[in-house]
Amino acid sequence: MTVLRSIALFVLAACAEIGGAWLVWQGVRxxxxxxxxxxxxxxxGLYGFVATLQPDAHFGRILAAYGGVFVAGSLAWGMVADGFRPDRWDVIGALVCLVGVAVIMYAPRG
Known part of the structure; x- marks a missing residue:
């Protein structure tokens, strides 16, 4: 259950950060x-609070892993909100990032 909670928080954080940046972009550009x-x-601002809800207590680990979620989430947001079409290299890169998230966050530690 902790892994599912963590994944849900990463998705929520991505929506807040990517959505917030998109709103600023729309407002200015x-x-x-x-x-x-x-x-x-x-x-x-809400993104910053969501990150604190992660079960892991290590700020560096959370933000490093979130970087991979941000990469994949940004591509997905662009597809939905702006009609962006990622190429195969975008998709491969996002998958590599998500594997990195899994290793950083969910690898067994002794």
Whole structure:
């Protein structure tokens, strides 16, 4: 159950961080205004709190593993929100990152 909770928290963190960055991008680059930017800043702040809920107590481990989730999540977000089409190298890279997440977070430690 701890692994499932951890994965759910990584997904929630990815939604908050990637979604927040996307909202800021939309507000600034797509000229949608300060409300979008403000919502993005709030979402980015929430990301910081979500990371603290991970069962592992090591900040460096959590953020290193989250980097791999961020890579895969960013590609997925781009597909859904912006119609981005990743090529095979994007997909392979994201899978390598997710394997790294699994090793960093869930490898047996003695």
């Amino acid at each position: 797509e000229h949608r205004g300060l409300v979008w930017v403000g919502a993005g800043v709030v979402a980015l």
